[in-house]
Amino acid sequence: MPVDAPTGALRVLPMGEAALLVEVVDIDSVLDLHAVLASLVSAGEGVWAGVDELVAGARTLLLVTRPATDLDALSRALGGLPVPRQRHLRDAHQRGDGPVVEIPVDYSGADLAEVARLTGLTPTEVIAAHTGTPWRVGFGGFAPGFAYLVGGDPRLTVPRRTEPRTRVPAGSVGLAGEFSGIYPRSSPGGWQLIGTTKVALWDEQRDPPALLLPGTTVRFVAEGS
Numbered sequence: 001m002p003v004d005a006p007t008g009a010l011r012v013l014p015m016g017e018a019a020l021l022v023e024v025v026d027i028d029s030v031l032d033l034h035a036v037l038a039s040l041v042s043a044g045e046g047v048w049a050g051v052d053e054l055v056a057g058a059r060t061l062l063l064v065t066r067p068a069t070d071l072d073a074l075s076r077a078l079g080g081l082p083v084p085r086q087r088h089l090r091d092a093h094q095r096g097d098g099p100v101v102e103i104p105v106d107y108s109g110a111d112l113a114e115v116a117r118l119t120g121l122t123p124t125e126v127i128a129a130h131t132g133t134p135w136r137v138g139f140g141g142f143a144p145g146f147a148y149l150v151g152g153d154p155r156l157t158v159p160r161r162t163e164p165r166t167r168v169p170a171g172s173v174g175l176a177g178e179f180s181g182i183y184p185r186s187s188p189g190g191w192q193l194i195g196t197t198k199v200a201l202w203d204e205q206r207d208p209p210a211l212l213l214p215g216t217t218v219r220f221v222a223e224g225s
Contacts, residue, residue, distance in 0.1 A: 018064065051064070058139060104222075111192040165190070166188050
């Protein structure tokens with residue numbers, strides 16, 4: 001079983017008998033590392049053939065492995081990843097390479113006026129800011145199909161609601177902190193709601209079921225524009 005192993009910019013920690021947790025400095029580093037590992041796992045060569053799943057977090061990446069995978073060897077392989085390659089992949093993403101998902105939105109959310117007040121923008125300017133900058137999926141969580149979107153217009157950084165709603169309708173598009181997100185199903189929530197979409201974020205008949213995977217670019221489009 002591997003021990004806590006600093007590997008340059010990475011910190012690798014054991015997670016039970018069949019997983020490793022890699023800690024990095026920020027969400028950009030998570031996306032860099034996810035892109036590198038997804039390519040290696042897809043190729044399925046050497047120790048990477050033992051990785052069954054990659055689960056991204058805000059500053060972590062979990063590697064879930066198949067039975068009998070040598071976690072010590074996997075930890076050493078993580079330490080040998082070339083940093084220049086990660087930077088290259090990040091630059092490629094900024095050029096627009098990789099999957100892109102377009103999300104049409106009806107911008108009539110209950111908190112649109114409040115977001116305008118908090119940001120000092122007009123409602124029209126809030127919509128323009130949300131649609132004018134591409135977002136990317138940082139990581140998933142909260143509910144199946146929910147994705148935390150990062151990299152949007154920094155003017156849209158707003159606090160969560162002081163009183164969460166007991167029910168937020170499925171398809172609601174919201175803002176909270178630096179993130180944007182879409183509620184895949186009806187649930188309680190405290191994000192500032194600026195619109196709604198009819199796009200299905202989670203479909204068990206789809207492979208994979210989640211529409212928005214880490215590293216995917218998301219472009220919001222105002223309906224009728």
